[in-house]
Every structure is written in C-alpha cells, then in structure tokens.
Amino acid sequence: MTTTTATPPVASPRPTLLSVDDDPAVSRSVARDLRRRYGSGYRIVRAESGDTALEALRELKLRGEQVAVLLADHRMPGMTGIEFLEQAMDLFPQARRILLTAYADTEAAIDAVNVVDLDHYLLKPWQPPEEKLYPVIDAQLDAWAASAPSPVPQVKVVGHRWSARSSQVREFLARNQVSYRWFSSESPEGRRLLDAAGADESAVPLVVTHEGEPLHSPDDATLAARVGLTTTPATDFYDLVVVGGGPAGLSAALYGASEGLRTALVERVATGGQAGQSSRIENYLGFPDGVSGAQLTERARRQAVRFGAEIVLAADVVGLDVQGAARQLRLADGSVVGAHTVLLANGVSYRELDGPGLAALTGRGVYYGSALTEAPACQDQDVYVVGGANSAGQSAMYLSRTARSVTLVVRGEQLSASMSHYLVEQLSANPKVRVRTCCEVVDASGDEHLERLVLQDSVTGEKEEVETSHLFVFIGAVPRTEWLDGTVARDPRGFVLAGPDLLVDGRPPAGWPLDRPPYHLETSQPGVFVAGDARAESAKRVASAVGEGAMAVMLVHRYLEQL
Incomplete structure (x- = not known):
C-alpha cells in the first residue's frame, strides 16, 4: 500500500498532534507511533487524563499555537473521550477529532458524530500502524491543512x-x-x-x-x-443585509448565501448574541447531551462563511432609510450599506438592574451576560445571580462548578413560571445552589469593586446585607430597536411588529404601499423583515430564532421575485 504524509502549512512553531489515553502503556504507544511518522513536521503531545489534556490545550491556545488532530480514548475515568473532545472544541474548533474505541464501543463512537462532530473513530489495536493508523491520520491532516486558519501571533x-x-x-x-x-x-x-x-x-x-x-x-x-476582524463591508450593495449575528441572523446569512443571494451580516459586537454567551443549551434539537452556546453559534458562523456570507463585526447600525427599491443602513462611523432587502435580527439587550450603586459598579463586580468570561475569577467565592429564566439558571449551574456557593435571586414566587423544567430540577439537585424566591437586589456598594449587596424580601419587606464580589444579572431583555423609530412599526415595548400583527381588521396598515398584505415576517416597510427576539411575540428560544431566520430568506426570495 502506498501512502503519503500530509504536509502542514508553513507555521512556527509546529502544529500539534495531541493524544490522550489513561493507560500509560497505550499512551506511550500512541505517541511513539505518531512521533515515528509525523515528528519532523508536528509536535507530538500526549496526556493520560482528559483534565491534563485540556490543560495542555489551554496552554497551546494562550501561546497562539495550532492543534491539528486530537485523539482521545473513549473509556477514561472522570472524563470520557467524548466529553474531552466536546470541551476541546471550544479551544480548537478546527482540530480534527478522532475517538479511540474498543469494538464494544462502536455505538458510542457513532453517537459522538452528533455530539462533537467526530471526524473518525479507530478501533484498538491498530497494528500495523502503516495500514490502520497512518492512512487515517494522513487523511485528517490533509483535511485540517485545507481549512486551518493562518496562525496569528498572540x-x-x-x-x-x-x-x-x-x-x-x-x-x-x-x-x-x-x-x-x-x-x-x-x-x-x-x-x-x-x-x-x-x-x-x-x-x-x-x-x-x-x-x-x-x-x-x-x-x-x-x-x-x-486584531484582524472584518469591520467594513466589501461592497456597498447586497441582495440581503442581515442586522445582528445571533441564531436568527446566522441562520438567515447561511440560507441566504447558500441559495445564491449576495449576503452580508452586520454585527455590533460578536456573532452568537445572547445565545452565544450561554454556558449550556440542553434542549436544542439534535444535541442530546447539550451544547454550549459558543460551540453552536461558532459552528453556524463557520458554516455561513463557507457558503459565502460576509460577516462584518464591530459595526453599529444607527439608521434605516428607504429609497425606492433600495434599503440603506446607516452605520455609526458614517458609512452606508445598501440592499434590496434587510432582515432585522439584532436581538435584545439585557435589562439593567435598578438600585443605588449598581450602575457605578457595572463591570467591577456587577455583570450582565458575562458569566463565561468572569467565571474563573469566581473560584471558591460566594456569588449571586439575579433572574428567573433559563439564562439565569444556566449561568447558576455553570458558576457552581468552581464557586463555593451560588445564590439565585428570583423576584417571583417560583422558578417553574419562567424556567424550563429540566433546569429547575438541576438547580434543586445542586447542593451549591440556593434559590431565594420573592427576593430582590435593592442596593450594591463597595470601594474599588462590588463588596456588598442588600437583598429585600418582597413579601415582608425585610432587608439583609450580604458580602460578595460578583453579581450576574439576567432580568429580561430590551429590544435594540430605537434606531428604527419612525421607519418601521413597533409595539409599546419596542419590539418590531410583522405580518399578521400589523393587520387592522384584516387589512394592511395605513401607508402600506403594496396590493398584497405583508408577508409573515415582513415589517410595515416592504422588503424589511424581522426574525428572532426583536420580533413582537416571538418565542425567545434558539430553535425558533433559527427557524425564523430560514423562513425569512424564503420570504426574501418571494419579495425579490416581484421586483
């Protein structure tokens, strides 16, 4: 059999091949076989536990190095190979993932295809490696080399x-x-x-x-x-411009580009929206073991880009103008981008908690949607989370991994009124989490940073002062639609009205210029659509936002056919 060894792209230092197996003899054997064939072009790193391997990956990430292939044994105590690969995806999403299994574990390997986008699984033993190991590694290195980004110094x-x-x-x-x-x-x-x-x-x-x-x-x-992100559109006119990079916007960008529309997505901060900041989404279709918001939305971003969607970051849209058949978006830097159609998928912002001291301590102990970034600083600390919906519950569960205790402060009488049942059960079973219902945060204080909170029982009025350095707030959302004032119809809370919600006694709203009524996701301005959390009466769920983004592209096609 003739095989060829994949050649890594030019980079310094060398890309890494990492293997993890809890059996020291097997671990050394894997590393020896890899080093014998690939040692001249790749760094070979081995570990004997998932935690050790993750620590090695974190160090490689901090140094700005690349990881080409991950090989993980399935049966490891403490952390299975699938669990390791799932966490490793957050660090190196481009790395090729291989699961090492025994014959009896092939069903688990097949399941892993859905959980961690497994690229291949290998049955142990693989002797001789020239026939059973190297051809697999060669193919994975070729695939990685074809899609790996250029290394960026730190x-x-x-x-x-x-x-x-x-x-x-x-x-x-x-x-x-x-x-x-x-x-x-x-x-x-x-x-x-x-x-x-x-x-x-x-x-x-x-x-x-x-x-x-x-x-x-x-x-x-x-x-x-x-730092090399795309911040300006490549051209000044598109078939479709999507405002907002959450699940609805990414879905629309993906389907728009894949169906031949010149598509640009304009995002104010980063793709993913609030969903991208979720530590764990466990009720999204197709992920029985759950998936982090960062994993899900990063996959969606890569998929949209692969189909040709252009993603423009750190671009704040401040106005919408209609000029004949063109719709123009005004950006904060004074530039303008035009399109035949626009999809409003700019989502919502976290509602700010009101009370003395809270505004002054924002970013200095009081955080909105920053649980993932700030979690390492919460180790062995007593932290507080405010909110009674899924985002608050997910953050409380995530923070409880390292915090000494997590107190969930809920204004309502019970969590079940606004939180998914599975999360309520998880919180109840977690000894580190304490839930305080009928309770509110009414004051915050501290010198350089947050040091104390005042909690108030909403039934008795009794107040209690507690010491803490971290408060995470998830108390609902406010739509980012003020820039649409006077352009499209919104409800009293600022959410955008669309489709049937615009009709008055079954008729189009006053000023509607077309003979037909608005399409289902079409706003009061023809050719301007809305999807996701910014839409009035939306479901406020990731799955529904993804579906609306796809549906909006279908309606965009219908609109364009009539131009």
Whole structure:
C-alpha cells in the first residue's frame, strides 16, 4: 500500500498532534507511533487524563499555537473521550477529532458524530500502524491543512481586574474567538508592557496587537480592525443585509448565501448574541447531551462563511432609510450599506438592574451576560445571580462548578413560571445552589469593586446585607430597536411588529404601499423583515430564532421575485 504524509502549512512553531489515553502503556504507544511518522513536521503531545489534556490545550491556545488532530480514548475515568473532545472544541474548533474505541464501543463512537462532530473513530489495536493508523491520520491532516486558519501571533491585554473597560475588552476578544493573553497591570510582565508602551496603570486596558502595536483603551471598532476582524463591508450593495449575528441572523446569512443571494451580516459586537454567551443549551434539537452556546453559534458562523456570507463585526447600525427599491443602513462611523432587502435580527439587550450603586459598579463586580468570561475569577467565592429564566439558571449551574456557593435571586414566587423544567430540577439537585424566591437586589456598594449587596424580601419587606464580589444579572431583555423609530412599526415595548400583527381588521396598515398584505415576517416597510427576539411575540428560544431566520430568506426570495 502506498501512502503519503500530509504536509502542514508553513507555521512556527509546529502544529500539534495531541493524544490522550489513561493507560500509560497505550499512551506511550500512541505517541511513539505518531512521533515515528509525523515528528519532523508536528509536535507530538500526549496526556493520560482528559483534565491534563485540556490543560495542555489551554496552554497551546494562550501561546497562539495550532492543534491539528486530537485523539482521545473513549473509556477514561472522570472524563470520557467524548466529553474531552466536546470541551476541546471550544479551544480548537478546527482540530480534527478522532475517538479511540474498543469494538464494544462502536455505538458510542457513532453517537459522538452528533455530539462533537467526530471526524473518525479507530478501533484498538491498530497494528500495523502503516495500514490502520497512518492512512487515517494522513487523511485528517490533509483535511485540517485545507481549512486551518493562518496562525496569528498572540494578542496581549494588560488591565486591572476591576476595570470595567478591561472586562469589556476581554469579553469582546473571547466572543470573537481572538486568542489573547491577559496580564494584570500589577504583575511584573504587565508593568514591563506598560513601560514599553509608555503608559501607566491609568491607561488600562492596554492591548498589544500581534504586530506589536500598542492600543490604549481602544473602542470596539478600533480593536476589531487591529486584531484582524472584518469591520467594513466589501461592497456597498447586497441582495440581503442581515442586522445582528445571533441564531436568527446566522441562520438567515447561511440560507441566504447558500441559495445564491449576495449576503452580508452586520454585527455590533460578536456573532452568537445572547445565545452565544450561554454556558449550556440542553434542549436544542439534535444535541442530546447539550451544547454550549459558543460551540453552536461558532459552528453556524463557520458554516455561513463557507457558503459565502460576509460577516462584518464591530459595526453599529444607527439608521434605516428607504429609497425606492433600495434599503440603506446607516452605520455609526458614517458609512452606508445598501440592499434590496434587510432582515432585522439584532436581538435584545439585557435589562439593567435598578438600585443605588449598581450602575457605578457595572463591570467591577456587577455583570450582565458575562458569566463565561468572569467565571474563573469566581473560584471558591460566594456569588449571586439575579433572574428567573433559563439564562439565569444556566449561568447558576455553570458558576457552581468552581464557586463555593451560588445564590439565585428570583423576584417571583417560583422558578417553574419562567424556567424550563429540566433546569429547575438541576438547580434543586445542586447542593451549591440556593434559590431565594420573592427576593430582590435593592442596593450594591463597595470601594474599588462590588463588596456588598442588600437583598429585600418582597413579601415582608425585610432587608439583609450580604458580602460578595460578583453579581450576574439576567432580568429580561430590551429590544435594540430605537434606531428604527419612525421607519418601521413597533409595539409599546419596542419590539418590531410583522405580518399578521400589523393587520387592522384584516387589512394592511395605513401607508402600506403594496396590493398584497405583508408577508409573515415582513415589517410595515416592504422588503424589511424581522426574525428572532426583536420580533413582537416571538418565542425567545434558539430553535425558533433559527427557524425564523430560514423562513425569512424564503420570504426574501418571494419579495425579490416581484421586483
């Protein structure tokens, strides 16, 4: 049999092949076989537990290095191979994933195809490797080399733990899959970087790009442009422009581009929306073991880009104008992008908690939708989460992994009124989570950062002061639609009306210029559609948002056929 060894793309240092098996003899055997054939072009790393392997992957990620292939034994104590590969996807989504199984575990390997997008599974033993191992690895390396992104030297961020803007910069980079390394401004290396940039602690956050350019407290648009993200549209006119990169927007971009429409998606911060910040989505169709919001939306982003959708980040849409058959979106930087059709999928913002001290401590202990980014700082801490819906419950479960305790503060009388049943059961069974119903946060205080909260029983009026340095708030949502005032019809809360909700006694609304009534997801402005959480009376679920995004593209086609 003649085989060819895959050649890695030019990169320094070498890409990594990582294997993990809890049997030391098997682990050494795998590494030996890999090193014998691939050692000259790839770094071979082995581990004997999932936790150790994940730690190695985190170090590689921080150094800006690439991982080409992951090989994981299925039967490992503490963390199975499938569980390891699922977590490894968050760190290296482009890495090819191989499960090592015994013959009796082939059914589990097949199931893993859906859970972790498994690329291949190998039966043990694989002797001789020339016939049973190397051809598989060669094929996976060829596939990885064809799609692997060019390595990007590491971005460095110097900031203060309790600096609000430092927290925002870290979250922006993390949500946009930009590898960076964090340095405290009080650490020796942080001080060296500040000195080299001619700055002091008052200038944090300092961002040092991979090219060595220092950025002093940059805004999102500047930061995005300097770290290599696309921030301006490639052209000035499209068939479809999608506003917002959550599940509805990504779905529409994917289907629009795959069906031949010149499609651009314009996103204010990062793709994924609120769903992308969810630590765990367990009721999404096709993922029986759950999936993180970051995993789900990153897959959707890659899929949309593969079909030709253009994704523009850090672009804030501030206005919509209609000029004949064209719809023009005005951006905050003064530029304009036009299209035959527009889909409003810009979602919602977290509602802010009202009370003395809370606004001043935002980003310095009080966080909105930042549980994933801030979770490492909550280790062995007593943290508080406010909210009674799924996002609050998911965050409480996620934070309980490392926090000493998590208190879920709920204004209502019971969780079941607004939270999925499976989450209510998980919270009830978690010894680290305490649920306080009929309770509200009414005050926050602290010097440099959050130190104390005041809780009030909404029935008795009794108040209690508690000590904590972290409060995560999930108390509902406000639509980002103020920029549409006077252009499309909205309900009293600001959600966009569409389709049947626009009809008055079964007739189109006043000023509707066409003979037909509005399509199901069409707004009061023909050719402008809405999908997802920004739509009035939407289901506020990831699955429904994805479905609406796909449906909107079908209606876009119908609209374009009539032009």
